[in-house]
Amino acid sequence: METSEVEKFNIKNFLSTKGAAIAAAAVAVVGVGTMAVSSSVAAGDKIVLGVRAEGQPVGGMDRASAEKIFTNIAAQKIHKLTFRYEGEEFVVTPEDIKLTPLIEQATQEAFQYGRGGSTLGNFNDQMKCFLNGRNVQLDAQYDSALLDEKLNEIAAKINRDPVNAVCRFSGDVIEKIPGVIGKKLNTQELAENLKAPLTTLNLPTGIIELKPEEIQPFITTEDIAEIDSVLGSFSTYYYPGDRGDNIWLAASSISNKIVKPSWTFSFNDTVGERTWDAGYKVAGVIINGRPAEDYGGGVCQVSSTLYNAVLLAGLTPTERTPHFFQSTYIAPGRDATVADGQIDFKFRNDYPHNVYLIAEAYGSTLSVYVLGTKADLGGADIAIEREGSDMSPSIYRVWYSGNDVIKSEFLHTDVYETPKPRQD
Numbered sequence: 173m174e175t176s177e178v179e180k181f182n183i184k185n186f187l188s189t190k191g192a193a194i195a196a197a198a199v200a201v202v203g204v205g206t207m208a209v210s211s212s213v214a215a216g217d218k219i220v221l222g223v224r225a226e227g228q229p230v231g232g233m234d235r236a237s238a239e240k241i242f243t244n245i246a247a248q249k250i251h252k253l254t255f256r257y258e259g260e261e262f263v264v265t266p267e268d269i270k271l272t273p274l275i276e277q278a279t280q281e282a283f284q285y286g287r288g289g290s291t292l293g294n295f296n297d298q299m300k301c302f303l304n305g306r307n308v309q310l311d312a313q314y315d316s317a318l319l320d321e322k323l324n325e326i327a328a329k330i331n332r333d334p335v336n337a338v339c340r341f342s343g344d345v346i347e348k349i350p351g352v353i354g355k356k357l358n359t360q361e362l363a364e365n366l367k368a369p370l371t372t373l374n375l376p377t378g379i380i381e382l383k384p385e386e387i388q389p390f391i392t393t394e395d396i397a398e399i400d401s402v403l404g405s406f407s408t409y410y411y412p413g414d415r416g417d418n419i420w421l422a423a424s425s426i427s428n429k430i431v432k433p434s435w436t437f438s439f440n441d442t443v444g445e446r447t448w449d450a451g452y453k454v455a456g457v458i459i460n461g462r463p464a465e466d467y468g469g470g471v472c473q474v475s476s477t478l479y480n481a482v483l484l485a486g487l488t489p490t491e492r493t494p495h496f497f498q499s500t501y502i503a504p505g506r507d508a509t510v511a512d513g514q515i516d517f518k519f520r521n522d523y524p525h526n527v528y529l530i531a532e533a534y535g536s537t538l539s540v541y542v543l544g545t546k547a548d549l550g551g552a553d554i555a556i557e558r559e560g561s562d563m564s565p566s567i568y569r570v571w572y573s574g575n576d577v578i579k580s581e582f583l584h585t586d587v588y589e590t591p592k593p594r595q596d
Contacts, residue, residue: 220286222301225308230282231301239279245310246273249373253366255326257382262326269322270315271370282308312373319363319370327357330382334389337396338428339528341541348396354387391430398525401546404485404554407539408477408501415455415470418446419538422474423531426540430528431521436490437529439475439510439517446471446512458496458509462592472509473501474531475517477540479508482519483569483583484554485527485542491518494586498562505558505565505586523548552578563588 219238221231226245230238250271255262285306286298300306334354340347362382369375410416425443446452446468455469476499479492495509508517521527525545532539552571559566566585571578 219282220298220301222298222303222305223282223285223308224305225278225282226310227307230308235279235283238282239275242273242275242278242310246275246312246373249273249310249375250312251375251377253375253380255380255382257330257384260329261379262329264319264322269319269370271312272314273310273312273373275310278308278310310373311371314370316363316367319366320359323357323359323362326382327359327384330357330384331355334387336389336391336428337393338391339396339399339530339543341402341530341543346399346401346543348393348399350393351389351391351395354389355384356387357382357384391428395430395432395526396528398545399528399543401544403527403542403544403546403549404481404483404487405539405541406477406480406484407537408473409536410470410473410501410533410538412536413455414453416533416536418452418455418468418470419473420533421451422446422468422471423533423538423540426474426478426529427531428529430526431487431519432526433521433524436518436520439478440512441516443471443474443510468512472499472507473538474533474540475510476502476507477538478529478531479517479519480506480556481540481542483556485544486523486549486552486554486571487527487542488520488522489518489583490520491516492584493517494584494588497588497591503558504562504588505567505584506556560585 217234219230219233223229223231225238225241228241228245230241233241250266250273252266253264255264285308286294286301288294289297332352332355335352337351338349340349410419422443426439429437429442431437444450448467452468452471454465454467457464457466457469457472459466472495479489480502482489489508492508493510493515494505495507498504499507509515510517523544525548527542527544530541530543552573555570555572557568557570559568564585564587567583569581569583571581
């Protein structure tokens with residue numbers, strides 16, 4: 173017997189409606205049962221199924237059992253840190269920095285999941301955990317101040333100050349002493365890079381190779397590589413004593429200095445203020461055209477001696493002032509006075525190569541040498557010549573090739589005053 177399409181439709185509709193009702197009823201029964209279990213778990217002392225401790229299952233365990241799991245994990249992950257530089261190893265132990273695993277915190281996180289909310293909320297969390305799992309990370313804490321202290325101890329064994337390359341001049345021989353590159357371990361950066369591995373207990377398993385920063389000296393070996401001769405030198409004489417001590421101190425300040433191409437050298441900036449704190453003594457000076465005494469007396473002899481060496485080396489004076497009246501230690505027109513914050517002596521290096529200053533004050537002789545590259549002089553010899561009287565001298569710098577004048581350069585005309593009586 174055939175069934176009509178109307179009958180077929182009614183049967184299907186009926187079956188569909190009945191099936192849905194049955195399925196709904198089944199879900200309701202399971203849901204109620206599961207929520208009941210969820211409520212029971214939330215009220216119990218076991219960890220929800222699906223929870224893992226660093227990948228290891230701890231679901232169904234009580235707190236004590238989970239703590240043992242986390243303790244074993246900590247024992248496997250915590251170890252000393254070993255640093256190495258140039259073959260030397262440095263060890264930092266967990267005890268050194270009080271590295272402590274947060275076992276109780278991790279256990280509480282594992283135990284607390286699926287608890288503390290509403291029954292429906294706990295049910296949802298537990299179902300997600302059962303289906304997808306939930307991993308609990310074991311973290312740690314450490315004393316950052318202790319880590320800084322240990323890293324600074326390591327840095328103290330690695331760090332070294334850069335050392336300038338140096339030229340020495342003895343007789344006609346120039347000796348070059350190479351510079352030393354400095355080392356500086358960036359402990360702040362190292363501590364920052366260790367922060368995440370320490371707090372997550374993902375400690376480096378191998379040796380940590382340290383890479384300190386290289387610090388070039390101010391005067392490098394390359395800076396003096398092409399220095400091969402004395403371009404110019406000049407000497408003056410003095411009497412030992414407080415004035416001589418000041419001369420020695422100022423000469424030491426300008427010695428072993430490099431002046432690169434286009435650089436301008438400032439005497440005052442290099443020597444600094446002539447004060448008692450800087451080691452200068454009271455000696456004869458000229459103040460407002462009158463003889464007097466003040467700290468740093470005698471320093472003008474150093475600037476004047478430097479001025480003459482600079483002229484003979486063919487360098488370019490850019491700032492120079494004569495004294496009020498003639499000096500006893502140098503010829504008229506050849507002096508260069510200086511005064512703190514008021515009068516400076518400056519010169520510029522217009523050569524294509526570096527020049528290097530050496531100043532020596534021993535016994536009663538002050539000498540300044542300007543070292544450089546001989547080719548920069550172009551084979552010329554330089555002389556300083558004067559016209560006019562001692563009270564009003566005109567100074568020329570003359571460049572010679574043998575006996576032939578290459579060029580004559582007018583420098584200045586000075587006018588000296590008659591010394592005024594000293595005011596006491």
